[in-house]
Amino acid sequence: MSKIAFLGLGRMGEAMATNLLKAGHALTVYNRTPEKADALKQQGARVATSPAEAVREAEFVFSMVTDDHALTELTTGPDGILSDLPANAIHASCSTVAPETNRQLAAQHATHGSYLVAVPVFGKPDAAAAAKLWLAVAGPAEARERIKPILAALGQGTQDFGDDPGAANVVKLCGNFMLGAAIEAMAEAFTLGQKSGIPRQQMYEFFTSTLFNSPVYKGYGKLIAEEHYQPVGAPPSIIRKDLKLMLNEGRERVVPLPFANIIFDRLSATMARNDENIDWASFAQRVSDDAGVDNYK
CATH class of the missing domain: 3.40.50.720 (NAD(P)-binding Rossmann-like Domain)
Incomplete structure (x- = not known):
C-alpha cells in the first residue's frame, strides 16, 4: 500500500x-x-x-x-x-x-x-x-x-x-489530433453517403465491421452516424485547447499541420455556437452544416 x-x-x-x-x-x-x-x-x-x-x-x-x-x-x-x-x-x-x-x-x-x-x-x-x-x-x-x-x-x-517528460505530451497531442482526423473523415464520408441516398447508419455498420473495425471508429462513428453527441466525454473547448497546443508544437518544430488547422476551426465554430454541453465529436455536425444537411438532432 x-x-x-x-x-x-x-x-x-x-x-x-x-x-x-x-x-x-x-x-x-x-x-x-x-x-x-x-x-x-x-x-x-x-x-x-x-x-x-x-x-x-x-x-x-x-x-x-x-x-x-x-x-x-x-x-x-x-x-x-x-x-x-x-x-x-x-x-x-x-x-x-x-x-x-x-x-x-x-x-x-x-x-x-x-x-x-x-x-x-x-x-x-x-x-x-x-x-x-x-x-x-x-x-x-x-x-x-x-x-x-x-x-x-x-x-x-x-x-x-x-526520459524526456515532454515526449509523452507530444504523443497525447498527436493522439487527440488523430482522433479528430478520424472524426472529420467519418463525418465527410457519412454525409456524402447520406446525400447520395445511403443511410448513415448503414455506412457506419459496413465500415466498422470490415475495414475500420476498431474502438475509435466504432465509438465515435456511432455518435456521428446517429448525430447524437451524448454523453459528454470531453466538451469542445477542452479538445480545442489541445489542438491549439498541437499547432503551437508544430510551429515550434516547423511542421505544417493543415489537417490539425481544419479540426481546430471546426471546434472553434462549434464553440461559437455555445455548444459546450455536448461531446467534442459534435464538430462533425459542421460537415452536415456545410453540406446543407439539416436533419441532425
Whole structure:
C-alpha cells in the first residue's frame, strides 16, 4: 500500500482516484471545489484543504487538471505541490498540457529533490471508471520504474516514451489530433453517403465491421452516424485547447499541420455556437452544416 495524493477531481480525476482507492492505497484528495470530493470521502479517502496539505506525506501525487495554467499554479503556486512535497516523491502529471510545461515543471521538481513523470491518458470517463485507460509515460527512469505498479490500477496498458517528460505530451497531442482526423473523415464520408441516398447508419455498420473495425471508429462513428453527441466525454473547448497546443508544437518544430488547422476551426465554430454541453465529436455536425444537411438532432 502506498500513500497517494490525487489533485483534480473532474470526471476523469474522480474515476482514476476511485480506482487507486479500490487498489488499496491510502488516498488523500484535493479539489478546488470541495464538494467534488464527497463521494471519495465516503469511500475512505481523506480530503485536504490545499494541494500542499494533500501531498505532505505522499509518496506519489497524481494531478488531472484543465490546462497548463492550472497545472503550473497547482505545482508552484502558494500552497502548491512543491511547498510540502517530500523528497523523492513522484508527481504523475496526467493533464493534457504543452510538452514544454512538463519539462519546466520537471526541472523545478528536480531542484526540489522530487520527480515529475508525465502520464497523459487516452480514454473517456467511462474507460477511466473501468480502469481501461491507455497511458503514455515519460520522465526519469528511476521514477518511471517506481510508479509502474501504481499505474496498473488505472489502465489496460502503458507505453514508455523515455526520459524526456515532454515526449509523452507530444504523443497525447498527436493522439487527440488523430482522433479528430478520424472524426472529420467519418463525418465527410457519412454525409456524402447520406446525400447520395445511403443511410448513415448503414455506412457506419459496413465500415466498422470490415475495414475500420476498431474502438475509435466504432465509438465515435456511432455518435456521428446517429448525430447524437451524448454523453459528454470531453466538451469542445477542452479538445480545442489541445489542438491549439498541437499547432503551437508544430510551429515550434516547423511542421505544417493543415489537417490539425481544419479540426481546430471546426471546434472553434462549434464553440461559437455555445455548444459546450455536448461531446467534442459534435464538430462533425459542421460537415452536415456545410453540406446543407439539416436533419441532425
